[in-house]
Structure formats: structure tokens, C-alpha cells
Amino acid sequence: MRLLVCDNYDEMSRRAAETLADRVTQKPDCVLGLATGSTPLGAYERLVTMVREGRLDLSRVTTVNLDEYRGLGEESDRSYVSFMRTHLFDGAGIPKEHTHFPDGTDPDSDHACRVYEEVLASVGRQDLQLLGLGRNGHIGFNEPGDAFIPGVHLVDLASSTIEANKRFFASEAEVPRQAYTMGMRAILAAKEILLIASGVDKADAVKAAFRGPVTPQVPASVLQLHPDVTVVVDQEAYSKCM
Ligand code: GLP
Numbered sequence: 001m002r003l004l005v006c007d008n009y010d011e012m013s014r015r016a017a018e019t020l021a022d023r024v025t026q027k028p029d030c031v032l033g034l035a036t037g038s039t040p041l042g043a044y045e046r047l048v049t050m051v052r053e054g055r056l057d058l059s060r061v062t063t064v065n066l067d068e069y070r071g072l073g074e075e076s077d078r079s080y081v082s083f084m085r086t087h088l089f090d091g092a093g094i095p096k097e098h099t100h101f102p103d104g105t106d107p108d109s110d111h112a113c114r115v116y117e118e119v120l121a122s123v124g125r126q127d128l129q130l131l132g133l134g135r136n137g138h139i140g141f142n143e144p145g146d147a148f149i150p151g152v153h154l155v156d157l158a159s160s161t162i163e164a165n166k167r168f169f170a171s172e173a174e175v176p177r178q179a180y181t182m183g184m185r186a187i188l189a190a191k192e193i194l195l196i197a198s199g200v201d202k203a204d205a206v207k208a209a210f211r212g213p214v215t216p217q218v219p220a221s222v223l224q225l226h227p228d229v230t231v232v233v234d235q236e237a238y239s240k241c242m
Pocket of ligand 1 (some may be wrong): 035036037038040066067131132133134135139140161165182218
């Protein structure tokens with residue numbers, strides 16, 4: 001695992017965008033695993049700018065997103081599918097039919113999980129999986145627990161996750177209590193993983209995940225077992241590792 005410490009959020013975002021752009025330039029029809037949350041926004045903005053300036057073509061990539069809230073779909077501007085369209089896909093010219101999410105609106109949760117597992121299998125391994133990091137060490141919505149869960153699954157969100165994500169909703173009461181997430185098998189199947197984390201809020205999680213033991217209590221610690229992981233953090237997120 002490589003750990004790269006940047007001065008600040010902007011530098012972290014620039015490095016993440018450059019890595020993504022480089023992999024797409026090398027393989028224009030690559031499979032990108034993508035993440036939501038505030039952390040990747042700076043990188044996505046840079047990718048959109050590169051596309052607008054004609055320096056990058058993302059029109060042939062296939063994307064698989066990590067997760068989606070149960071009950072939300074493209075008709076909701078709080079869903080992750082809407083988030084990705086707003087912040088990346090529309091501006092970067094990634095066709096809708098190249099993008100994939102768990103179906104948060106499927107009333108049958110077992111079916112939703114099965115279908116997304118099949119989608120992941122048909123798309124194939126991600127050439128690059130981008131990850132953020134939850135304050136409690138989650139990746140995607142793989143929350144701390146007694147075991148790493150391999151497959152796509154429905155998650156009861158941790159109260160700290162609901163608290164952290166309420167800023168995207170009108171109130172905490174509106175944050176869905178459940179979500180679908182890619183499991184650890186598909187995350188670890190990625191050929192290359194790039195995890196980004198910024199801010200002092202993430203410092204405990206960065207330390208626990210990358211300086212502590214591999215444990216399902218800190219889901220991101222499983223990345224220590226992957227052969228090609230780059231962790232890009234800013235000084236604040238790294239501050240407890242020193
Ligand atoms: C969310 C997402 C994760 C994301 C994490 C951190 O709940 N499900 O994929 O990485 O929490 O979010 P943020 O980047 O906003 O801190």
C-alpha cells in the first residue's frame with residue numbers, strides 16, 4: 001500500500017483526478033468504480049474541466065457505483081444516482097447507460113442485491129476503484145461489524161453515518177436508515193484501488209484503517225490485504241498517524 005500525504009484538499013483532489021484521468025487515457029473503455037460523498041467532489045470537478053477543455057474523453061468508460069440509499073432513485077435529488085449525474089456524469093459526458101447503481105427503489109431488497117451482484121459480474125472487475133472513507137472507517141456503506149460481508153447487501157446505517165450524512169438532506173429525519181452497498185468481494189476484486197480522505201474528521205479512521213490491525217470493526221482496514229492500493233490523504237486526515 002502506498003500512502004501519499006498532500007498539503008490540503010485541493011492537492012489531494014488534483015492527484016486523484018490525475019490518477020483517474022491517466023487510467024482512462026491508457027484504457028478509454030475501462031471500468032471505474034466510483035464513490036459519492038464530499039471527498040471526491042474536487043476530483044470530479046477537475047475531471048469535468050478536463051473533458052470540457054478537450055483533454056480527456058470519458059464517453060467510453062463504464063462505471064459502477066458503490067452504493068445507493070434504500071428507497072431513493074433517480075427521481076430524488078438526494079439519491080446517489082442523482083449526485084453522480086450532477087457532479088460527474090452529465091458534465092463529463094458519461095452516457096447514462098454506461099453507469100450502474102444498486103436500485104434503491106426496488107421494493108424487494110433481496111432482488112435488488114441479486115441484480116446488482118449480476119451487474120457487477122457482467123461489467124467485470126474495476127480497473128480502478130475510487131473510495132472515500134467514513135468517519136467510522138466504512139467504505140461504500142460497509143459499516144463496522146463482526147465480519148466482512150462479501151456480497152452486495154442491505155445495510156442498517158450506523159447512527160454516526162446518519163449524523164455525518166444529514167448535511168445532504170433537509171433534516172436528519174430525512175436520511176434513509178438503510179442503504180445497499182457493494183460488498184468486500186467486489187471492492188477487493190478491483191485491479192487497483194485509490195482511497196482518498198480529507199480533514200481532521202477522518203484522522204481517527206485513517207489511523208485505525210492503515211496503522212492498525214485488519215478487522216471488520218474498521219472496514220477499510222481490509223484494504224491492507226489488497227496488492228495495489230494507493231491512499232491519498234491531506235495533512236489533517238494524516239495528523240493522527242504521526
Ligand atoms: C458516505 C458514502 C461513502 C463515502 C463516505 C464518506 O456515507 N457511502 O462512500 O466515502 O460516506 O463521505 P464524505 O466523503 O462525504 O466524508
